[in-house]
Amino acid sequence: MRKSKNYFGIDMFRLLAAFLVVTVHTSPLCSINPAADFVLTRILARLAVPFFFVTSGFFLVKRYAKDTVKLQMFIKKTIKIYGVSILIYLPLNIYAHYFSKELLLPRIIQDIVFNGTFYHLWYLPASIFGAVITWFLIKKLDYKKSFFIVAFLYVIGLLGDSYYGIAGQFNISREFYNLLFQIMYYTRNGLFFAPIFFWLGSFIANKQINFSVLENSLGFCASLLLMVTEAITVHRFNLPRHDSMYIFLVPCIFFLFNILLELKGKRITWARDFSLVIYIIHPLMIVLVRLCARILMYKMPFARLFVENSIVHYLLVCAASLVFSWLFVNIKNKYAKNVDPTPRQKCRAWIELNLNNLTHNLNEVKKVLPNNCQVMAVVKAEAYGHRLFEFATHLEALGVNAFAVAAIDEAILLRKCGINSEILILGYTDVRRAADLKKYDLLQTIIDFDYAKALNEQNIPVKTHLKIDTGMHRLGVNFNDLPNIKDIFSFKNIKILGIYSHFSCTESLAPEDVEYTQLQLNRFHSVLDYLKENNIPVPKTHIQSTYGLLNYPQIECNYVRLGLALYGVYALPDDKTKLQLNLKPVLSLKSKVVLLRDIPQGEGVGYDRAFITERETKLATLPLGYADGLPKNFSGCVLINGFPAPIAGRICMDQLSVDVTDVPNVAVGNEVEIISLKPDSNLSAPQIAEQCGSISNELLSRLGMRLDILTV
Ligand SMILES: *Cc1c(COP(=O)(O)O)cnc(C)c1O
Numbered sequence: 001m002r003k004s005k006n007y008f009g010i011d012m013f014r015l016l017a018a019f020l021v022v023t024v025h026t027s028p029l030c031s032i033n034p035a036a037d038f039v040l041t042r043i044l045a046r047l048a049v050p051f052f053f054v055t056s057g058f059f060l061v062k063r064y065a066k067d068t069v070k071l072q073m074f075i076k077k078t079i080k081i082y083g084v085s086i087l088i089y090l091p092l093n094i095y096a097h098y099f100s101k102e103l104l105l106p107r108i109i110q111d112i113v114f115n116g117t118f119y120h121l122w123y124l125p126a127s128i129f130g131a132v133i134t135w136f137l138i139k140k141l142d143y144k145k146s147f148f149i150v151a152f153l154y155v156i157g158l159l160g161d162s163y164y165g166i167a168g169q170f171n172i173s174r175e176f177y178n179l180l181f182q183i184m185y186y187t188r189n190g191l192f193f194a195p196i197f198f199w200l201g202s203f204i205a206n207k208q209i210n211f212s213v214l215e216n217s218l219g220f221c222a223s224l225l226l227m228v229t230e231a232i233t234v235h236r237f238n239l240p241r242h243d244s245m246y247i248f249l250v251p252c253i254f255f256l257f258n259i260l261l262e263l264k265g266k267r268i269t270w271a272r273d274f275s276l277v278i279y280i281i282h283p284l285m286i287v288l289v290r291l292c293a294r295i296l297m298y299k300m301p302f303a304r305l306f307v308e309n310s311i312v313h314y315l316l317v318c319a320a321s322l323v324f325s326w327l328f329v330n331i332k333n334k335y336a337k338n339v340d341p342t343p344r345q346k347c348r349a350w351i352e353l354n355l356n357n358l359t360h361n362l363n364e365v366k367k368v369l370p371n372n373c374q375v376m377a378v379v380k381a382e383a384y385g386h387r388l389f390e391f392a393t394h395l396e397a398l399g400v401n402a403f404a405v406a407a408i409d410e411a412i413l414l415r416k417c418g419i420n421s422e423i424l425i426l427g428y429t430d431v432r433r434a435a436d437l438k439k440y441d442l443l444q445t446i447i448d449f450d451y452a453k454a455l456n457e458q459n460i461p462v463k464t465h466l467k468i469d470t471g472m473h474r475l476g477v478n479f480n481d482l483p484n485i486k487d488i489f490s491f492k493n494i495k496i497l498g499i500y501s502h503f504s505c506t507e508s509l510a511p512e513d514v515e516y517t518q519l520q521l522n523r524f525h526s527v528l529d530y531l532k533e534n535n536i537p538v539p540k541t542h543i544q545s546t547y548g549l550l551n552y553p554q555i556e557c558n559y560v561r562l563g564l565a566l567y568g569v570y571a572l573p574d575d576k577t578k579l580q581l582n583l584k585p586v587l588s589l590k591s592k593v594v595l596l597r598d599i600p601q602g603e604g605v606g607y608d609r610a611f612i613t614e615r616e617t618k619l620a621t622l623p624l625g626y627a628d629g630l631p632k633n634f635s636g637c638v639l640i641n642g643f644p645a646p647i648a649g650r651i652c653m654d655q656l657s658v659d660v661t662d663v664p665n666v667a668v669g670n671e672v673e674i675i676s677l678k679p680d681s682n683l684s685a686p687q688i689a690e691q692c693g694s695i696s697n698e699l700l701s702r703l704g705m706r707l708d709i710l711t712v
Contacts, residue, residue, distance in 0.1 A: 009260030010055055011268035017048035018275035019318055022282045024048075025120070028314030037310075042243055043231045049123060049244075050197045050253045052275075053130055057201020058257070060131060069344075071135050075128055082124040085280050089118035092287065114184040114191075120283055122189055129190020134198035142415050143203060150195040157192030158245050162231070165239030188244040200254055204261070206393060206418045211255075213262050220255035223248045270329060277325035278318075285320040289313065343710060346671075349591035349624035350708035353386060354677060355394050357584040361568045362398055364581045368549070370556045376424065376542065378563035379414070380406035385629065385703035386567060386587050389417045390711050395566070396421055404561055408433055411442045424465055424498070426561075427475070434458035443497060447475040449484040456491040465498030465539075470523040471516065472504040479523040482530050489536050498540040498558075499528070506547040507575060517548075521555065550577035564697065571695040573686040585684060587700065589675035589707070593640065593668050595621040596660070605657055606649030618661045620645065622672055625654045629703035630674065631692040639673040639681060640666055675699075 024045045029037035060074050093099070098117075101107060108117075116122030133153075137146035159167040160177050167173040180187070187193065211219065227248035234240055289306055296303035305312050365375060377400050383391035392403060392414055401421040405411050408429045415423070424443040431454045437444050438460050446452045446466045455462060466488060469476030477485055479501075489496060501524045505513040524543055531538050542559035544552060549560045564571060568585040597619050605611040605619065620640070626632045632651050637644035638658055645658040645666075660666045676683035689699040 006261055006264055007267050008265030009263030010058075010257075011271035012263070012265075013051060013256075013260050014055070014271040014275040015268070015278075017051045018278040018282075018321075020045040020048040021120070021279055022318055022321065023314065025283060025286060026310065026314045026317055028310050031308070031310040039228065043228055043246075046244055046246065046249060047253060047256065050249060051256070052123070052279075053127065053194050053197035054201040054204070054253055054257050056127060056131065057134060057198035058205045060198075060201075068135075071131060074131055078124055078128050081276070081280070082121065085121050085124065086112075086117050088280070088284065089121065092284070093117060110183065114189050115186070118283065120279070122186075123279070126190035126194045130194025130198040133191070133195045134202060137195075138199070138202060138418065139416060143207075143418055143420065147199060147203075150199045153192050154196045154245070154250070157187040158247065160187035160192070160241065161245040162234045162240045162243050164241035165234075165237060168241075186242050186244070188242060193245060196250060197253065200250070200257070204254070204257055207397070207420075211258060213259065216255045216258040216262070220252060220259060223251040223255060227252050273329045273332070274322075274325045277328050278321045281324050281328075282317055282321045285317050285324065289316045289320060345708035345710040346590075346592065348708065349589070349622070349628055349706075350710050351385070351387065351703060352588045352590055353390055353709065353711045354584075354586055354588070355390070355711055357568055357586045357677070358391070358394055358566065359398060361566050361581075361583050361586070362395065362400065364583060365549070365560075365562060365565050368553055368579055368581065369560065370553075373557055374402060374559050375400050375566075376402040376404050376422075376559040376561045377566055378404045378426075378545070378561050380404065380410060380426065380563075381701035382703075382705070384563060384567055384697060385700040387709045388413060390709060391586075392419050393417055402559060408436060408442065408444075412436065412440050415440045415442075431455045431458055434460040434462055437462045445475065446477070446488060446494070446496070448477050449481065449488065452477075452488045452491060452494060456493045459493060461493045461495065463495045463497050465500055466496050468499065468501045468524060468527050470501040470520040472502050472520075474502070476501060479527050482527070485527060485530070486534060486536070489531075496539050498542065499531075499538065500542040500559075500561075502545070503543065503548050506544070506551050507571060507577075509551060509576065509578070517552065521552075547571075547575075547577065550579045550581065553579050567696075567700065569685045569696045569700070571686065571697060572690050573684065575686075585677050587675065587685070587703075588673060588677045589703065591622045591624045591672045591674060593620045593660075593666065593670045593672060594623050596666065596668055597621075604649075606652065608650065611649035611657075615661070617648075617659055618663075618666070619648060619657050620660045620666060620672075622656050622658060622674075623654065624674070624707070625652045625656055627653045627704060628707055629699075630656070631688075631694065631699065631702075634688060634692050636682070636688065636691055639676060639683060640670055644682075645672075 023041050027037050027041055029040055056074070060070055111117045113125055114122065116125065134146070134150065137149055140146075141149070159173065160180060164177070167177055184191075227246050230246050230248050231243065235243070293303045293306035296306075306316055307313055362375065369375070377392070377395050379388055379392050382388050388410070395403075396419055402424070403414060403419060403421055404424045404426050405414065406425070406427040408425055411423045411425050422443060424445065426445055428447055429437065429444050431451070434455060436442075442463070444455070444462055444464045446455070446464050455464075466485070467476035468485075469478050477488070488494065501520065503517055503520055506517055521543065528538050528541065540558040542557045542561055544555055544557065544560045546562055546564040548555070549562065549565065565581070565583060567587065568583040599605065599613050599617045599619055601613050601615050601617075603613050605613065622638070624630065630651055634651060635647055637646050639645070640658070640660060640663050643663040645660045645663050648657045648659045658672075673681070673683060675685050675688060678684075685696040685699055689696045692699070
């Protein structure tokens with residue numbers, strides 16, 4: 001996911017792209033220089049529609065892997081726009097005798113689905129197809145594999161478009177395209193053209209693109225030059241059947257979009273509506289300008305210029321389209337329903353992630369890491385309740401390239417979120433799932449010798465990290481069991497890329513615990529020494545988690561496995577560590593007041609009448625409960641308008657009541673903080689955990705999937 005939100009360039013290019021599309025249908029330079037007009041309308045203007053696709057993909061497909069709501073909204077909205085557009089152009093269809101053609105019904109269906117009912121409207125169904133196909137592919141496969149499919153579709157498209165001359169030479173391909181063109185007029189549609197650009201948009205949104213501005217600019221210039229050359233070449237050899245699709249259009253758009261994201265400036269909020277309306281309405285404006293010219297010509301001969309001078313014609317069409325867009329957008333805004341600007345996520349109870357704090361924590365940790373040591377982000381249990389997708393994609397965008405989870409399905413989910421980094425499964429995986437380990441390119445922990453043997457016998461090569469039990473006595477091959485360790489290294493289907501262990505008491509600085517930690521470390525090193533003595537190359541090493549790093553920063557390994565430090569919390573509020581990092585919590589838990597009621601003195605509240613009002617009491621009902629992960633025995637306060645409000649009675653499965661008698665101006669809809677980022681609120685995760693006899697890790701990782709998620 002990208003960090004900065006520079007959308008100014010995109011907004012600006014939206015307008016430019018709309019006017020480029022107008023050139024395609026007006027040929028503004030044709031009365032001056034036909035060659036220049038060709039370059040403008042048949043090559044440069046081809047950037048416009050792919051740019052719109054990439055933009056849609058960029059904003060839409062970001063959360064493809066998990067959230068279909070945005071996709072559904074996009075489809076609904078596009079269908080609505082398409083419906084209105086069809087109606088707008090209906091009179092022109094009638095004028096052009098559209099409805100007197102043969103095989104009307106199949107034709108209408110074909111046009112609605114692929115070609116568009118008027119010649120530029122193909123863009124709208126193509127957007128829907130492009131979005132859905134890309135969504136499906138990215139959800140089912142990873143980025144790399146889905147790219148091959150969208151690229152393959154694009155190649156089929158190319159051979160039916162600018163390169164048709166080649167496809168037409170062979171019998172099979174000719175037959176194929178003959179058949180295809182009975183279903184659709186062009187391959188420039190939602191099946192063969194749009195997906196690759198939606199994919200690009202999503203890819204750019206989700207991945208960190210490490211090209212500099214200079215590299216992007218050079219890339220853009222080079223691919224533009226190549227595209228112009230390509231276009232001229234295919235035309236020279238008379239290959240195109242139609243000329244919307246070029247090979248170099250793809251890199252061209254990729255670099256262009258990256259450049260646009262670097263441009264700084266204020267957002268042009270109206271650009272989106274304007275560009276869309278201009279796109280849809282300009283053919284009608286062409287008709288209108290021509291009509292006006294024809295009528296005016298009788299009285300004013302210069303009106304001839306309106307159609308005869310291509311530049312004047314173009315400018316008039318643009319002006320008319322602009323005026324129409326302005327009118328339309330104004331009317332729409334005036335009559336649009338007053339939509340509630342509150343995000344959908346704020347409807348009930350939600351987790352709010354402050355990703356800036358995550359960035360901050362990562363940077364804090366990096367300051368103290370030994371050389372050659374990398375962060376392995378531990379994101380098991382939905383990233384300790386912070387939500388896997390949001391958390392992991394943000395970290396990967398920041399350059400973290402190793403992740404750890406507890407179970408194989410968490411690892412697969414990470415791949416489906418688009419994570420390309422190393423993923424280590426810390427826990428047990430049934431060996432019958434070796435094929436999945438290979439398929440998703442995961443690292444499995446070898447949890448003991450028998451496990452290694454069984455995994456090896458699956459006859460599927462898998463990558464692993466070998467776990468050594470140095471004293472935790474939970475998972476791992478015992479540090480003393482050297483012959484077995486040596487044997488595992490010789491297993492043919494097991495590739496050992498890492499070796500690690502886990503400390504059992506690094507959070508304590510009591511002398512006997514420090515001694516035990518040192519013992520565990522020595523045992524780990526004795527295994528590494530044994531490997532060296534036996535000429536077995538030592539793979540990547542790791543042994544510290546958060547407290548291991550904070551209390552034993554001098555240990556040198558290849559990774560530290562960090563959970564808590566990234567989430568910015570200690571297990572308990574008073575934990576003291578040798579290294580004091582300035583960590584900031586990332587997660588807060590919020591909800592809102594949905595009901596207020598005045599209860600007389602002496603009434604019972606909630607189950608078992610566990611709370612009896614001692615005075616006339618104002619109670620607020622909050623719509624979250626222990627099913628959302630709040631500990632049932634939590635009996636502290638929540639914060640409303642900055643004031644503490646004590647929980648009244650038992651927390652139920654889905655609601656809880658709070659006493660708001662002393663909270664001034666409380667109203668339905670007020671936001672409530674339950675877990676707070678504020679260090680002095682008494683409502684930090686470690687403080688609440690302590691009150692409930694638990695630790696932050698448990699409190700956070702139990703937060704339920706029913707909670708909405710909002711990133712700020
Ligand atoms: C959960 C886990 C970690 C992360 O621990 P934190 O204290 O949250 O940093 C590291 N290693 C293993 C094996 C774990 O299970």
